[in-house]
Amino acid sequence: MPVVSSVPANSTLAITGRTGRVLTFPNGVFLAPMEGVTDPVFRDLVIALGGVGGAITEFIRISVSAMSAKVVKRYLGPPRDDTPVGVQFMAADEQHLPASIAAAERVGAPWIDLNFGCPVPVVFNKCAGSALLGKPEVLARIVRAAVQSTSLPVSAKIRVGIDAPTRLREIVAAVVEAGAAMLTVHARLRCQPYTHPATWEWLAIAREERDRQTRRIPLIGNGGVDEPSDVPRLLRETGCDGVMIGRAALADPWIFAQAAGASAPTLAQAADFALRYAAAVEAVRGRRGSLAKLKQLVRYYRAGGIFADAEDQRTQLLRCADLDAVRAWFTARTQGMA
Numbered sequence: 001m002p003v004v005s006s007v008p009a010n011s012t013l014a015i016t017g018r019t020g021r022v023l024t025f026p027n028g029v030f031l032a033p034m035e036g037v038t039d040p041v042f043r044d045l046v047i048a049l050g051g052v053g054g055a056i057t058e059f060i061r062i063s064v065s066a067m068s069a070k071v072v073k074r075y076l077g078p079p080r081d082d083t084p085v086g087v088q089f090m091a092a093d094e095q096h097l098p099a100s101i102a103a104a105e106r107v108g109a110p111w112i113d114l115n116f117g118c119p120v121p122v123v124f125n126k127c128a129g130s131a132l133l134g135k136p137e138v139l140a141r142i143v144r145a146a147v148q149s150t151s152l153p154v155s156a157k158i159r160v161g162i163d164a165p166t167r168l169r170e171i172v173a174a175v176v177e178a179g180a181a182m183l184t185v186h187a188r189l190r191c192q193p194y195t196h197p198a199t200w201e202w203l204a205i206a207r208e209e210r211d212r213q214t215r216r217i218p219l220i221g222n223g224g225v226d227e228p229s230d231v232p233r234l235l236r237e238t239g240c241d242g243v244m245i246g247r248a249a250l251a252d253p254w255i256f257a258q259a260a261g262a263s264a265p266t267l268a269q270a271a272d273f274a275l276r277y278a279a280a281v282e283a284v285r286g287r288r289g290s291l292a293k294l295k296q297l298v299r300y301y302r303a304g305g306i307f308a309d310a311e312d313q314r315t316q317l318l319r320c321a322d323l324d325a326v327r328a329w330f331t332a333r334t335q336g337m338a
């Protein structure tokens with residue numbers, strides 16, 4: 001029978017570090033880390049629309065040396081008090097993790113997240129990311145080393161397994177036992193592409209295992225949240241304490257605000273968001289960067305019904321090499337000229 005979550009998405013959610021340091025999120029709905037997408041520019045624009053409880057940087061991969069504070073700051077952006085943004089590290093072992101975490105702390109990171117879900121072969125073959133789902137003891141050692149090195153809360157983000165979810169319970173128990181402050185579970189296997197439907201039943205299994213642990217930490221469910229109504233549905237069907245949203249934030253950056261009760265954006269608001277995004281990216285990455293990011297948005301975008309019955313126009317914009325022409329298309333929609 002579905003379990004009703006004790007922490008609804010419109011209540012605060014708190015996590016605690018090893019020394020008792022508490023970090024409170026305004027709600028339990030998180031913007032997922034997405035490499036190449038959720039840089040500080042995109043994150044800040046989405047957070048400004050409301051409803052985001054917390055966010056996580058794109059993964060920062062640690063390999064042969066510790067990350068410098070300068071690099072971490074580039075991913076994190078200016079610290080913000082209203083919506084905590086965690087720094088995500090990915091490493092195959094614990095060697096350079098404490099120094100990297102210290103660097104993150106120096107530039108104002110409020111918490112640290114560890115990536116155990118990345119499926120890409122270049123990461124997997126170096127025994128990092130989702131490869132560690134096959135080695136729960138190494139995964140736990142990495143979490144423990146991170147927790148012991150800092151007073152900041154340390155969370156982990158996992159997929160449910162490599163080829164099968166057979167070790168999911170073992171991994172959940174290992175993460176809690178190692179001292180993590182929160183766990184996010186992406187309800188797909190490493191072998192399943194992002195197009196594969198997420199299996200929320202696996203989130204319920206992870207939640208059941210979390211409930212068996214003596215130390216209770218928040219469990220965040222992720223995968224396949226496409227609509228605002230999916231947020232309460234995931235909480236209801238799985239018993240998770242929070243929800244993390246990935247690609248649907250690109251499709252409709254208002255999904256967080258709508259999950260908190262706001263109305264859907266108008267076509268003009270959706271077009272205006274795209275233009276503001278293009279301008280903000282241009283200020284940091286120039287015209288080429290702006291065109292590339294605007295097209296990345298166009299690929300997913302559906303806010304305000306902007307491409308409803310206009311898929312051909314989406315295709316045309318994706319083929320267009322002229323930033324001004326793409327902007328003009330959106331400008332026309334802000335002015336009701338569409």
Ligand SMILES: Cc1cc2nc3c(=O)[nH]c(=O)nc-3n(C[C@H](O)[C@H](O)[C@H](O)COP(=O)(O)O)c2cc1C
Binds near residue numbers: 059225246
């Ligand atoms: C383009 C892209 C980049 C991603 N980069 C990261 C990352 O840096 N760190 C991470 O933990 N997960 C990453 N993910 C996984 C997402 O955080 C999330 O788990 C996944 O998209 C499932 O959620 P969704 O179905 O809501 O999109 C990425 C996903 C996508 C599509």
